[in-house]
Amino acid sequence: KISIMENNKKMEVFGNLTKYDMVVAIDEKVLPGSLVFDSLNPFPGYYHETPTNVKPIYLYLVLDKQYPLEEVLRATQNIEKEYKWNFDAGKGYMRIGSEFLNVIRVRHLPE
Numbered sequence: 001k002i003s004i005m006e007n008n009k010k011m012e013v014f015g016n017l018t019k020y021d022m023v024v025a026i027d028e029k030v031l032p033g034s035l036v037f038d039s040l041n042p043f044p045g046y047y048h049e050t051p052t053n054v055k056p057i058y059l060y061l062v063l064d065k066q067y068p069l070e071e072v073l074r075a076t077q078n079i080e081k082e083y084k085w086n087f088d089a090g091k092g093y094m095r096i097g098s099e100f101l102n103v104i105r106v107r108h109l110p111e
Helices: 069-083
Strands: 023-026 036-039 059-062 088-096 099-107
Touching: 059 088, 069 088
Parallel strands: none
Antiparallel strands: 023 036, 036 059, 059 099, 088 099
16 A cells, blocks of 8 residues: 555745846736746757747746745746746746846746
């Protein structure tokens, strides 16, 4: 007899990395007054030199302040539950010139 705990093989791991991306601000399908960036070429040299897919791989949603990781995780879970979406979101920081921005990096958003 196998217990439910033994069947649960999911493990969440948190890490940290520094990445340099070229980003561009987008203004389509975003709330007025918000700031959202699209990563133009998140994996240079890994994919084809000429992108054929215009769908963003990563979106960066700029926040008004820094939020604790737990709040970001809970908000992501609540959005997934409410809208029945499955996507990835992670807390991050972005520096553009001397400007330091708190962001949420989003991947795999439904269309």
